[in-house]
Amino acid sequence: MRLLLLTALSFLMGCGGIKHIPEVRSESQWRKVAMAAAKPVPDEEAKPPPIEVPFRKIEVRGAYVAVFDIQDKSKALSKMELDSLTDYLATKVAENGLFHVIPREEIRKRLLGAKKKSYKNCYDQSCQIEIGREIAAQKTLSVNIAPIGSSCIVTAALYDLKKAATDATATTRGKCGTDALLAQIEEIIAKFRRMAK
Amino acid sequence: MKVGYLAASLTLAFFFAGCPFVDSTLTLAHTPVMEKTISTAYPVFLTRVSDRRPDRNRIGCKKNGYGSESADLFLDVKLTDWFGGVMNEEFRRSGLNLAPDNPQAALIEVDLLDFFVEPEINFGSSHLYAVVHAEVTVRLPMGTTFARRFAAHTDESFMMITDGSYTKLLEDAMMNWMAEAVVEILRLLQSQARGASAGWRMLS
Numbered sequence: 052m053r054l055l056l057l058t059a060l061s062f063l064m065g066c067g068g069i070k071h072i073p074e075v076r077s078e079s080q081w082r083k084v085a086m087a088a089a090k091p092v093p094d095e096e097a098k099p100p101p102i103e104v105p106f107r108k109i110e111v112r113g114a115y116v117a118v119f120d121i122q123d124k125s126k127a128l129s130k131m132e133l134d135s136l137t138d139y140l141a142t143k144v145a146e147n148g149l150f151h152v153i154p155r156e157e158i159r160k161r162l163l164g165a166k167k168k169s170y171k172n173c174y175d176q177s178c179q180i181e182i183g184r185e186i187a188a189q190k191t192l193s194v195n196i197a198p199i200g201s202s203c204i205v206t207a208a209l210y211d212l213k214k215a216a217t218d219a220t221a222t223t224r225g226k227c228g229t230d231a232l233l234a235q236i237e238e239i240i241a242k243f244r245r246m247a248k
Numbered sequence: 249m250k251v252g253y254l255a256a257s258l259t260l261a262f263f264f265a266g267c268p269f270v271d272s273t274l275t276l277a278h279t280p281v282m283e284k285t286i287s288t289a290y291p292v293f294l295t296r297v298s299d300r301r302p303d304r305n306r307i308g309c310k311k312n313g314y315g316s317e318s319a320d321l322f323l324d325v326k327l328t329d330w331f332g333g334v335m336n337e338e339f340r341r342s343g344l345n346l347a348p349d350n351p352q353a354a355l356i357e358v359d360l361l362d363f364f365v366e367p368e369i370n371f372g373s374s375h376l377y378a379v380v381h382a383e384v385t386v387r388l389p390m391g392t393t394f395a396r397r398f399a400a401h402t403d404e405s406f407m408m409i410t411d412g413s414y415t416k417l418l419e420d421a422m423m424n425w426m427a428e429a430v431v432e433i434l435r436l437l438q439s440q441a442r443g444a445s446a447g448w449r450m451l452s
Contacts, residue, residue, distance in 0.1 A: 071309065071364045072377045072401070077428060081394040081436055084385070096298040100332020102346060107275055107324040204279060222279045 117188035125198035203227040268310040282342035291347035308365035378417035400424035
């Protein structure tokens with residue numbers, strides 16, 4: 052009987068629901084406030100916030116990275132454009148020693164050796180991890196273009212093969228044209244550059 | 249004696265079943281929501297983001313199988329810096345001109361009131377809730393000041409909660425908050441620039 056009571060009490064403990072999420076809603080309109088109503092703020096909060104989104108600095112500079120083909124779910128780019136864009140990405144991330152990029156030819160050889168259906172099919176993470184390990188890369192870089200409404204979202208993930216976890220991700224959003232996607236890829240590279248220690 | 253150990257072990261196992269004891273530090277990525285929507289590049293300047301949350305040390309908590317808090321969630325960078333950086337990025341993308349030295353710039357201040365993610369544990373499933381709640385103050389160069397609170401909630405069920413689940417919920421809440429707040433700031437600037445209060449009720 053005592054055990055039953057204890058069990059019931061334990062379960063009831065889990066029925067506390069949420070405690071820190073307040074029932075707040077957006078105000079429907081702006082209210083005019085008097086200038087004198089400016090709130091006092093501590094000194095450390097009185098300074099303006101950074102212009103750019105701050106990143107946690109990570110130890111990725113100089114890592115050996117396998118750059119895989121960009122996956123274009125939007126179908127906005129031709130095969131040739133996609134290939135050129137991947138080449139551009141691989142070249143740009145190697146600039147100023149950000150990453151050591153393993154030649155794409157090396158990845159291609161491994162994929163053909165592994166009798167994958169085609170070089171283009173290595174989009175899923177398990178395939179990229181397998182190939183990355185075979186070519187002794189430290190990290191893999193995969194980039195994905197996905198259409199959302201009239202926009203295209205470009206996401207990039209830098210995966211650490213040793214830690215078996217994603218080191219860093221970067222996302223941008225813009226139009227789906229070739230030039231706009233090129234600009235988004237450059238933005239992604241700039242984000243990784245800012246993250247690198 | 250052995251029975252005592254067994255009973256103690258069973259009790260511990262019962263009470264701490266599935267307990268996430270380890271604190272986590274989350275890295276939030278923000279997917280921009282704004283696209284250039286205005287033709288006039290109004291000068292704006294985000295002067296400060298202040299942290300007025302009731303609990304400033306953490307951005308969320310983990311709970312055990314019985315709904316009691318068992319670990320904390322932290323952000324890898326200073327929350328006010330991250331929030332300000334994201335807001336500046338959205339301002340830039342929407343076509344506003346970030347002009348710190350322009351005396352004609354509308355000065356924008358943010359007071360962060362809530363930024364939290366929390367699970368609700370039920371039998372067989374877990375539900376995550378996140379909130380981003382902040383007050384925006386816009387000081388226009390002509391001397392008028394407006395304020396408005398914006399809140400964005402997200403919630404989702406998960407079979408198993410990972411750090412990625414907390415991250416996703418907070419990122420989605422942040423996107424929703426930005427989508428509402430930045431659009432309303434733009435509307436306010438446009439309506440004020442037109443010299444009309446179109447749709448804005450002024451309270452004193």
